[in-house]
Amino acid sequence: MSEPGLDAPERCVQCGGGGMTRLPMVLTDGTEVLFVSCHSCEQRQWLTEEEGGWTALPIESVLARTQKPTR
């Protein structure tokens, strides 16, 4: 009853709305993240699951992990 990814936040951290798009993704470096997008306020976050809960990744970090190595 505790599969990973099923206990992600169901409400927007910004407006508390429940209309969220939740899309599991794997970044280029292998980091598993959950992209969440709020229908009400268009808040977007990339969350990583860590011990004890979900942590929001800064957009800079997401972009850095999405880029292919340059060498």
Ligand SMILES: [Zn+2]
């Ligand atoms: Zn919202």
